[in-house]
Amino acid sequence: MRIAVSATEPSLDAARDPRFGRCPYVVFVETDDMSFDAAENSNMTLSGGAGIQSAPWMADQGVRYVLTG
Numbered sequence: 001m002r003i004a005v006s007a008t009e010p011s012l013d014a015a016r017d018p019r020f021g022r023c024p025y026v027v028f029v030e031t032d033d034m035s036f037d038a039a040e041n042s043n044m045t046l047s048g049g050a051g052i053q054s055a056p057w058m059a060d061q062g063v064r065y066v067l068t069g
Contacts, residue, residue, distance in 0.1 A: 001031045004058050006068040010038030018069025021050030028061055 006023035007014040012034075017023035022044045029036045043053045058066055 001064050002062045003029050003031060003065045003067060004061065004063040005029065006066070007038070010040070012036055016067065016069070020066065020068040021046075021052070021054045023068070026054075026058075028063065 005027045006017040006020055007025045007027045008017050008023070009015075010025045010027065012027065012029070014025065014027065017025075021041075023041055024044060025038050026041055027036055027038045041054065043050045043057070046053060
């Protein structure tokens with residue numbers, strides 16, 4: 001299963017960022033084997049609607065669950 005974690009850095013060791021739409025990075029984790037990849041959150045600088053724009057991005061990445069603040 002693929003999950004997404006709002007993070008302060010692009011690492012599994014990064015602190016969780018409490019903001020969903022405005023977190024600097026999202027770490028995508030495959031729970032089956034704990035492999036991961038990370039991406040910079042391009043929605044973070046939007047003037048409005050960052051969370052709404054981030055939700056379809058998560059779905060496009062195959063994410064089933066999101067861990068955030």
